[in-house]
Amino acid sequence: MISKKTKYGLKALIYLARQYEQGPILIADLARDENIPKKFLEAILLALKNSGILQSRKGKGGGYYLGRSPRLITMGQAIRVMEGPLAPVPCVSETAYAKCTECGNENTCGIRLVMKDVRDAIAQILDNTTLADVLNRVDHAELSEKNVIDFCI
Amino acid sequence: MISKKTKYGLKALIYLARQYEQGPILIADLARDENIPKKFLEAILLALKNSGILQSRKGKGGGYYLGRSPRLITMGQAIRVMEGPLAPVPCVSETAYAKCTECGNENTCGIRLVMKDVRDAIAQILDNTTLADVLNRVDHAELSEKNVIDFCI
DNA sequence: TTTAAAACCTATCAAATCTGTAGACTAAAC
DNA sequence: GTTTAGTCTACAGATTTGATAGGTTTTAAA
Structure with missing residues (x-):
């Protein structure tokens, strides 16, 4: 059985894939829309970023987005x-x-x-x-x- | 990743399969030969018995054996x-x-x-x-x- | 150049699961 | 009735999982 962490991460990736090349997505929006605890999601997205799958931008207008197609x-x-x-x-x-x-x-x-x-x-x-x-x-x-x-x- | 419990259980089943129809095998022998903590193995074999895969006999000359071929x-x-x-x-x-x-x-x-x-x-x-x-x-x-x-x- | 936004980082925590142990109880054989 | 060997109950330490709190850093825009 896969963990909740993995499920959350996959849901996030699918969500981001749907909006590929439409600019960065806020963690907060993603967490709200997919019913994922925000702080938990932060850590998951960070891991996906460190692995090269995701990229991010800090500050105003920032957020997460797929690192490739x-x-x-x-x-x-x-x-x-x-x-x-x-x-x-x-x-x-x-x-x-x-x-x-x-x-x-x-x-x-x-x-x-x-x-x-x-x-x-x-x-x-x-x-x-x-x-x-x-x-x-x-x-x-x-x-x-x-x-x-x-x-x- | 499967747990140690599962690995122990599978090793025990393979061990018992090798000696199918050669009479009951002692938990103690199985634990020694396969390097499995005896008390832990007890619980595993019991679960396998309750599921119908294994059978057992108590007392002298007792032990565990496969419930079917x-x-x-x-x-x-x-x-x-x-x-x-x-x-x-x-x-x-x-x-x-x-x-x-x-x-x-x-x-x-x-x-x-x-x-x-x-x-x-x-x-x-x-x-x-x-x-x-x-x-x-x-x-x-x-x-x-x-x-x-x-x-x- | 300040200010607000948003990702990033550290620490912590409760609950669950995993691994393993101890000891008493029950059934069967001799 | 004594020995043997499985059965049951309880527990305990270690690890993993899921989640929260609060502060830090970077960036864009006012």
């Missing part, structure tokens, strides 16, 4: 910033490998063999889904839901 | 007992659905759309990998590692 920001990149590695066990992580103290021989550890497949499946999806993809899917979903309503009327 | 126990079943649902967000869980307080409309939530795919990919693997499969893969891995060593000699 929504088509160049993947869910995998974002989730790793907030949640840590995608891998279920550290010994199969591509981005943050660490030896498992539990399993003796890595090459023949049954848990590792299976978890390697799981990691690859997760990464396959999240590293190939961009913020732009998410916006697209949401738009389509909203459209088809609207059609269902129209159909009912 | 290793070919009928999947990694998904075991992990759900110890770690909870496979789904990254509760609103896409098939076995433990719960509404997400964060997303307003479930049908059009971008996070949910992506996480549904992730859940399905994880479940696809873990619900189709049995303990018998794991033993097989480990055996093959050990064999090919042995061959590498032989080749070096």
Whole structure:
């Protein structure tokens, strides 16, 4: 299960992706619109900025905005910033490998063999889904839901 | 990342699968052989028993053993007992659905759309990998590692 | 050049979860 | 009826999570 922090961060990124190239967005506005505790959100956005995904401007007229096109920001990149590695066990992580103290021989550890497949499946999806993809899917979903309503009327 | 509890539990299951139909195994032996704190392991095995995956016998000659064939126990079943649902967000869980307080409309939530795919990919693997499969893969891995060593000699 | 706005930083805190331990209780075998 | 071995209850320390408070720095505009 992903943490609230990660959910908040993803919601913020999607929100910012919708307004890409429309100038900086205030933390306060984002927090209000998405129902996220403002101070908590501050820390999350800061982490996303330090990782290069977001940029910011201080002072009047300032705020946060995407550091690059929504088509160049993947869910995998974002989730790793907030949640840590995608891998279920550290010994199969591509981005943050660490030896498992539990399993003796890595090459023949049954848990590792299976978890390697799981990691690859997760990464396959999240590293190939961009913020732009998410916006697209949401738009389509909203459209088809609207059609269902129209159909009912 | 899966917890130590889950790793311990999986190691115990693999250990028991290796000795399927060879009588009950003592918690103490299992704990010693796999380097798991005995009291912690007790609680884990009990949970696995209450879920029907394991069975036990008390008293002299007692111990734990698989409740059914290793070919009928999947990694998904075991992990759900110890770690909870496979789904990254509760609103896409098939076995433990719960509404997400964060997303307003479930049908059009971008996070949910992506996480549904992730859940399905994880479940696809873990619900189709049995303990018998794991033993097989480990055996093959050990064999090919042995061959590498032989080749070096 | 002051002033207001807004991000940035530090510290702290309560609650929950994770990991592990201690000791008494119950059931089965001999 | 004594030994064996799983079962139950309680607890405790460590870590993580989610959230708050208050001050500092940068920037734009009055």
